[in-house]
Amino acid sequence: MLLNVENLRVSYGKIKALHGISFNIDAGEIVTIIGANGAGKSTTLRAVSRMVPVGKGSAMTCMGKDLLSFAADKVVSQLGITHVPEGRRLFGNLTVMENLQLATFARKDRDNVRKDIRRVFEIFPRLEERKSQASGTMSGGEQQMLAIGRAFMSGRRLMLLDEPSMGLSPLLMMNVFQALKEINRQEGTAILLVEQNARLALKFSQKGYVLENGNLVLEGDSETLINDPEVKKAYLGG
Amino acid sequence: MDDTHAPKQTGGMFYRVGLFFKPVPLLGYLLGFMVCVVWEQLAGEGLTSLLGLPKMPVLFGLLTTFKVLAGVVNFLIKGDAFNWATLVQIPGAVAYLSAIYLIPLALVARAVVRPANALARYLQGLPLPVTAFVQLGLMYAALHIWAEMSDYRLIFLKLTLIAVLFTLSLNIINGYMGEFSCSHPGFMAIGAYMSSLFTVGLFSSDKVLGEAVFTFSTAYLSFPLALIFGGLMAAVGALIIAIPSFKTRGDYLAIISLAFLFIVKSFFENIQALGGSRGISGQPDWATLPVIFITMAFGVWTINNFVTSTMGKALNAVRDDETAAEAMTVDTRKTKMAAFMFGAFWAGVSGGLLAHVLRYVNPAMFSVQKLAEVLAMVYFGGLNSVYGSIVGAVSISLLGEALRPLEILKWIVIPLLLILVMIYRPTGLIAFKEFDVRQVFGPKEVD
Amino acid sequence: MPLLHVSDMSHNFGGLQAVSEYNLSLDPGQITGLIGPNGAGKTTIFNLITGIYRPTRGSVRFDGEELVGKKPNETAAMGLARTFQEMKLWRHMTVLDHIKMARYSKLSYGLMGAFLDTPRRRREERHATELSMEYLEMFAVDQFAGQLVVNLPYGAQRRVEMARAMVIEPKVLLLDEPTVGMTPDEMMSMIEVVRKAHERFNLAIFLIEHRLKVVHELCQHVQALVFGKVLVEGAPNEVQNHPKVIEAYIGEQEVEF
């Protein structure tokens, strides 16, 4: 098992966002979490990437190692878990190229870096065109591509994706998902996906969890979930 | 949702104390304070000697306490002789504070809850000026009696009230508008000099400014004009900064305003007609406590009016997201200019008051040190809040006086305290709290 | 004469031609959609119309008046309200204050009124509050009136932003991806809200969306923008099924992974 999460609790001050959820991801697997706004999806990802402190009793292991003993940057550089946050959060003052290079900060394999950058440009040719544009001035969709590319550069055992389709044109959304699938297939990168577009997400993944008010209420393989009448009603738009 | 968290748990002592005083309206505290100060007039001297204190504790016993502590510190560090008998003064001061202030205040405030609330409710029915007049009048009377006990209290009170106005006027810019302005001491300087020019130039004979132009006994009636003149000139100065700096966004105001501060200081140092670095002395003694109190109250009132109006709240909008503010029809440039000049105006007025309290003004008074002081007051008290500025100005002034016996160590203690506040309450003690005059003066609903 | 008339508007950033020779005419009560790939220049067009950027060439006329050269607050006060792709709310302000702020240009009490709390100011503020409450109710966010916006659920924040734009009493409303990040449920209720506002005020709406369903439900007319140029325009169905639009924008919808 790649990632195992037990009894994860998170609160923001007095607000409890997660009430002890458990889930797991196998190597190379694509897993989706769906849920309404404010259900705690982003919080789950933030907890795994150690961006928010977790509550007592929570346990997370990655390949048998205690994930909680790694600082946020070590989760990326040593465990290979990368996080594409909600709203992309690029370094707007750096160029596209610099954003990609920075993501290799902790990497030692200089030769592969160049190859990987080529890969990113193959997947997203627009990025190569805009190599030296400051990333802050790019359009929303362009930024999303760069955010995925940046995550690809910094580690690829597990990618945590927070609403990657947000604001993307239909065509690009498909492209992005195809690119993700390709990365998943070629590199064996596992993906934990959070999406509002639940239909797409479930189709894309093998396994799914449904999160409601900080609790996991349903889990199963994607096929089952997509046909579940409750899920259909609540998340697939009838 | 599993469990709901209502903050209902009966908390510790603070919670219970809070509950005890919950129904007390401002009027109740004012009455309580009034009783305290009268009580002090009657019993203060007696209690002082009863407790074996050398002198009546004038700053709520703080000064006495720290003086003794300073003795202990000097004994520990430098081995200075220390009279251990003075240690008794600390409990003495505490006892005095409790007997004269804390206990009577608590008891009276609590005892008059009903009549005070009834009165407050009645007053609330009357037009606001009447309510304000009654309550502020009571507040002034109490402060007046308090200050009558000692001239040191009086000067402390005067300077503190000025500091409140000055701090609040900076809060408009650094708190409500969210810019970082460094020029406030400069505005204060302009106000101080210009009002001095007015009063000294016209009404008293002075080496620098020459013979008095007018001499009549009611000349002090022109003091408001002098203050307004100082304030307006400061506002004009603000215009010089405002025009270039609001073309840009962000940090440039910080250095433009800092440059302005240097320029103002250098200007007054160089203008021989205003005394140069020697400054101007001999201002008439017109900044009396009532004058300062009324000016301060009026200033706080107008500033509060401004920041609670939609016009003024546009400042918050500009601070939080300027693009959105513009898209919502806010004329950001006009708003910023108005706020900046308004802040400068009151800084100028407080400068005018300061000059007439000290009856002396020189350029060195308005250095970056003054800037550090007022910044500390603003951020310590709390951004975007009238309460915050009052709390900040009063507590920093009080600390500054109370810790004076510690001499150099004072400058370790105060900064450390500020750092701690910044770490635990980064926007200051009481930030982002709206000051609703009617509610403040109104009754407390008892449930 | 159309209410909003954009003719031959172009704009470039450095070397990048973001918008070129763009035309639009929007009649009162009309809803026009703007679709196009990411980076096509849609948001830029909004920014040009509202005065955040000044077009390199071309003109924008609103109600017969030229807008080019006017500042955003001026265009807004004239009746061009907008929302933002990435919601722009004021962190430290309550919901009610948000709405009231949009009355800024309609307040006439001036600075003296602001400083001195004149009766006129009290009257105007009271009126603004009442009006704002009406709008809050209309957008079903009145129960949050006293709260800070940051504490609101996402969908409610979006509706607050929309209510804020509406209080300006605009003639044209520009919506930049109003349903982004919403669940299908929330999306449907947003469509309803827009429709209601449209009907009630006979509002002209100019809408950017990536969700074709929204465009389909609301718009009478659609423009497809690619590389800053209008590729195709017409009725929603026509545009959606246009091969060029499919190629550049929509793609194959049912892919298998």
Next chain:
Amino acid sequence: DAGAADTIKIGFNIPLTGDNPDVGASSKNAAEMYLKKNPTVEVGGKSYALKFVFDDNEYKAESAVKVSTKLITEEGVLGIVGPQSSSQAVPAGEVANNFATPMISPWSTNPNTTLDRPFVFRGCFLDPFQGPVAANFATDELGAKKAAVLYDIAADYPKGLAEFFKAAFEEIHGPGSVVAFESFTTGDKDFSAQMTNIMMAGADVLFTPQYYSEVPLIVRAAKEMGWTKPILGSDSWGSGDLMGLCGDECKGYYFSTHYAAAGAKGETKAFIDEYTAKYGKTPDDVAALTWDSLGLMIQAIKDTGGLSGDVKKDRAKVKDALAGIKNYPGITGGMTFTADGDPKKCAVVVQINDEGKFAFFKSVCPK
């Protein structure tokens, strides 16, 4: 205090913190030394314990006012020594005068400090006196015909003195004989631009009435620009620390001051030796003047011939006694107050000799 009746309280309004803490330290040192030596005073046949209250004015005008008020109303002092610098002494003098409490500022040379304030005195000569002393010295002893002045515009004292020097020098040599009148601002460290101007002007002597901490930098800037002519300073040079900071570079230059430490005799020498032994450095002007001012205050108290115990009445008595003091033998010279409360006293000019000592060169007394 208990038994306040037989103590006499003197307040000190001095800068223990702020920009110039060493001024406060010197004042306090001198005062404490005085107290050690004279723990009690005999007034009108009754012995009183002396008690000193030191309060910190932070080198700020505002604080000086608060401190004066506090000393007078809270501590109930009989008289105040300080503040030292005019920027504090002028406003604090106002307070003292209003509360009818005698005050002596040891070191404030600004005329406004005592002007029209019967209760305020000072322990030093005034700038209008020192300026001509320096100008005459430059003319007579250094043979200068053209002078340059470099001073701090933002500080009251150097600026005033520079102007008095200029006036006096131009009176002797005609207008324009001060060929360079260059200034800078408090805290400046680089004087090369001003020195370049001064070099260009071709002066015979450089007068710089600056603090001892700035003198080394000025002297160095001058030497680096190739200045080889004499430099003349004022009483603010006279700190024990000057030579430690300046080293060989200052040797040979002159300054006017209140007293000459090297070669001092009698009382003055006793004071210097005792102070040096106690604090490990030569007493500077502040220390010496504080000592004298304190002495004057105590003398006046003795001269009242007896205290009533009512501090308000006693203060008035002390003030009258102060005004009446004749030829007080201070270590910085004999002193008699004018009607304004300013002492008539002599200035000395010292030269920094090869051992780095301030050697007596000449004494100039008012006519």
Next chain:
Amino acid sequence: MTFNFFMQNLVNALQWGSFYALIALGYSMVYSILMLFNFAHGDIFMVGAYIGLGVSLGLLSLFGTGAAAVLPGWLILVLTLLVSMFLTAFVGIIVERVGYRPLREAPRASAAITGLMIGIILETANILFLGGSRLKFPQLIESVTYNIGGVYVTNKKIMIVLVSIGLMLALHQLINRTKWGMAMRAMAYDYVVVPLVGVPMNTIAAMTFAIGSALAAAAGILFGLAYPVLDPYMGVSFGWKAFVAAILGGRGSIMGACVAGFMLGFIEIMTVPAIMIVNRLFSLSIGSNLRDLIAYSIVLVILIFRPHGLFGQAYSSKLRL
């Protein structure tokens, strides 16, 4: 008004500008990377100078002075520079740890206030430990004055200018060419997500302070050589003026800070001869005392025409509240 006169002032201005530039550089590091006004920077400069004083006195007593010297003065100077920069870097790291790290999520202005307070504590601590009096910085190398065609230049001036320029170039390379520099710039933009790309945020922040403080120490020591009187408040006015230079240079621009530092030095020095020239030309008698007034008016005017600073980019940087 000769050419010499101009050259002489130019040389003076170069030296003076070096200090502003070096200090502004350290200021700008923290400012452009952590987006903080580090109001303690001037005082770190002061601490650096005092550490330099301690180190050099220590070295001198170890290796002897004058005729008994084991090591030449310049070597002691180099050692002093290295050791003090290292030690002062630690002071910077402590300042970051105590005063800034806990405030990373707070409004920037609050951090500015902590900086101000840390500055006051550093000054006070100095007075507590060393007393209020001024100290003399030992002159490690013999001063030699060259007269080049009537222009007086000392060996120290030359050295100071060269060392400053060298340090600036090195820093420029670091920021723009290395991944550390890239990480620093990224942090300037959005520190929250920096760890998400595998960059250790705290290390970068600490390093930023360390480098800035080391530069301040270098400035402090060079300053001690040029103006050998040290006092606890020597950093105050430098701090505020470096603040002006750092922002005048334009945010995010190391070169900008450097150029603005030199420029500020030039303006300050050059107004004095400029006034003199004007006086001679029009037979006026304006005092050179108007320097601050003129210098900062020039700064104001520059900002009117270049509202984003000399090298700054135009993006909004509101105080984070």
